[in-house]
Amino acid sequence: MKTSRKRAPHRPLLRNINLRDRIYAELRMRVQHSMSEEDRLVDNEIAEEFGTSRMPVRDALLRLVNEGYLVGTTRGFVAPRLSLQDVREIFEVRRMLEPEAIANAATNMTPETAAALTAALQHAREAAMNKDGSAFMMASIQFREAWLGCVSNERLAGLIARFVDHVQTVRNSTLKDPEVRDVVIEMTTELYNALVERDAARARAGMVKFLQSGEQYFFQAWEKGDCLTQAVQYEESTDNLGPSNS
16 A cells, blocks of 8 residues: 655745645645545655644644545555445435435525536536546536535535545546546536526436436446445554554
């Protein structure tokens, strides 16, 4: 297993920006864009990279653990891996929650969120045209975060946001297929139209279709052996309070 990527040159952070938030934002971007299942994020290595102490780094890493992006182990922080049963169960829960959540978002749509959705959809189309899987995944993240920001029930939005490990697993296993990306563009466009037109019923129906397709494509990828996670559990013990200094 690899530890965190090759260290960048020492780069002290600007002190007039909240240190923990800055490190968190940069690590979150790293996790979303380029972290593989073999990578590990080790707090003392990251502290050296950013030219700071371990404390703000650990705070940022634990925040990512709490949000579902990482899992703490005895030898570093790693991306979560889900069992097939985990994937099935979380799809079931998402089908219960997300159609109603996006319907709520449609009724609360703002010009600012509509603009963010427009930009995300345009980025997704450009990424699909350029066959840029990483950029496509980032556009998908931006689209999801934009509409979730319009859900008036903060507890519901927060609960859905905690399924980020599931969402990332499905994306990583399916969006590398150009045909799947084309289907995602089509369904995302349907969701976009429903949201900007404040049509709750269409948004709800579109999300049901979106989730059904996501589940179908995930298990097709798994059956073909293309699923990155292969849905196995960690063999090593985990410690969500963070890794040791070793």
